[in-house]
Amino acid sequence: MDINDIQICKRFLAGCAVQALIDELRLTPKPGLVDLNDTGVHDDLNVSIMMRSAESLRETFEKMAVVSFNEEPSQTLREEIAYIGRQGEQEMFQATGGTNSHKGAIWSLGLLVSSASIYRGHVEASQLLETAGRIARFEDRYVPQEVTNGSVVKRKYKVNGAREEAELAFPHIKHFSLPTLLSGRARGINEEDARLNALISLIANLDDTCILHRGGKEALIDAQRLANLILASGGVSTSEGFQTLSNLNSSMHTHNASPGGCADLLAATLFVDRISTYSDQVMNKKLDMAII
Numbered sequence: 001m002d003i004n005d006i007q008i009c010k011r012f013l014a015g016c017a018v019q020a021l022i023d024e025l026r027l028t029p030k031p032g033l034v035d036l037n038d039t040g041v042h043d044d045l046n047v048s049i050m051m052r053s054a055e056s057l058r059e060t061f062e063k064m065a066v067v068s069f070n071e072e073p074s075q076t077l078r079e080e081i082a083y084i085g086r087q088g089e090q091e092m093f094q095a096t097g098g099t100n101s102h103k104g105a106i107w108s109l110g111l112l113v114s115s116a117s118i119y120r121g122h123v124e125a126s127q128l129l130e131t132a133g134r135i136a137r138f139e140d141r142y143v144p145q146e147v148t149n150g151s152v153v154k155r156k157y158k159v160n161g162a163r164e165e166a167e168l169a170f171p172h173i174k175h176f177s178l179p180t181l182l183s184g185r186a187r188g189i190n191e192e193d194a195r196l197n198a199l200i201s202l203i204a205n206l207d208d209t210c211i212l213h214r215g216g217k218e219a220l221i222d223a224q225r226l227a228n229l230i231l232a233s234g235g236v237s238t239s240e241g242f243q244t245l246s247n248l249n250s251s252m253h254t255h256n257a258s259p260g261g262c263a264d265l266l267a268a269t270l271f272v273d274r275i276s277t278y279s280d281q282v283m284n285k286k287l288d289m290a291i292i
């Protein structure tokens with residue numbers, strides 16, 4: 001098997017993207033979000049709907065990988081991916097019966113799949129993020145001019161949202177969630193807690209338009225304060241950190257708010273981690289290509 005083969009590369013990258021969505025979904029306990037314990041603040045989503053949504057996106061990510069394979073970032077590529085992404089949004093809505101489960105993830109993971117495919121799957125984290133940012137900065141002339149939850153709160157609260165996060169090459173993944181994940185592992189924390197800490201580092205720092213739209217500024221301030229407290233107490237593995245995680249969950253319920261944007265960026269972080277680990281292993285020739 002050879003990752004330089006376009007068919008293998010598309011299956012590999014789409015497989016990593018869908019797995020990242022499933023890993024995010026299964027991570028438990030997450031504040032306000034759907035997980036294995038409960039549906040958080042969501043009355044129109046649950047684990048099986050979100051699993052269907054994640055699986056429905058496999059073909060979307062495969063198509064994005066195919067058009068990007070060995071290409072250069074360009075406006076044409078950006079518009080091809082956006083077209084495939086809009087079709088993917090329709091697949092998602094069909095799978096969920098009309099609920100928005102993964103719109104932000106189609107955007108962020110789609111750009112990252114495209115970036116990874118440009119390098120045929122062999123790329124380290126910072127270049128993967130930089131190239132995804134370069135693709136995002138090209139204009140999509142066909143983007144629908146619609147009022148979205150994100151566009152409303154971005155104007156109201158003068159914050160950045162999903163588009164700017166990507167155009168800036170995912171600074172919250174680069175500076176917060178990925179280092180938190182890697183340093184947790186290096187300190188010997190179990191994988192679940194390292195991932196939860198990565199999510200908490202996003203909640204502490206990101207202006208999540210999903211929280212702002214549902215709960216307003218107060219919800220975002222409360223979420224960021226409690227998430228910072230968890231990090232200051234040493235993370236979710238400490239008893240104080242775990243208690244504060246429970247307070248953060250209660251606060252999300254009080255505001256009926258959910259960190260959906262942070263969840264998407266956690267999935268994106270897990271994708272970047274998987275691709276860069278794979279790339280390292282190939283470089284060190286530790287990986288048996290036949291097992292991919």
Ligand SMILES: CC(C)(COP(=O)(O)OP(=O)(O)OC[C@H]1O[C@@H](n2cnc3c(N)ncnc32)[C@H](O[C@H]2O[C@H](COP(=O)(O)OP(=O)(O)OP(=O)(O)O)[C@@H](O)[C@H]2O)[C@@H]1O)[C@@H](O)C(=O)NCCC(=O)NCCS
Nearest residue numbers: 085086100101102103104148149150161162165209260261
């Ligand atoms: C550029 C786009 C991402 C569109 O962005 P915009 O901000 O205009 O649109 P939104 O509809 O608000 O979606 C953005 C979603 O991105 C996630 N997100 C939020 N904040 C951030 C952030 N700071 N950084 C990164 N990502 C962020 C978040 O997604 C999650 O939340 C979704 C649920 O949210 P919502 O629909 O608001 O749901 P509810 O609270 O339940 O509201 P109601 O149902 O009550 O109304 C969930 O999907 C999570 O994924 C934001 O929601 C890009 O999508 C775009 O260009 N779109 C145009 C169409 C297109 O071309 N698409 C193809 C692109 S490849």
Ligand SMILES: Nc1ncnc2[nH]cnc12
Nearest residue numbers: 025033034101260263264
């Ligand atoms: N686990 C989750 N729960 C609710 N919304 C989400 N958007 C992305 N992941 C989510």
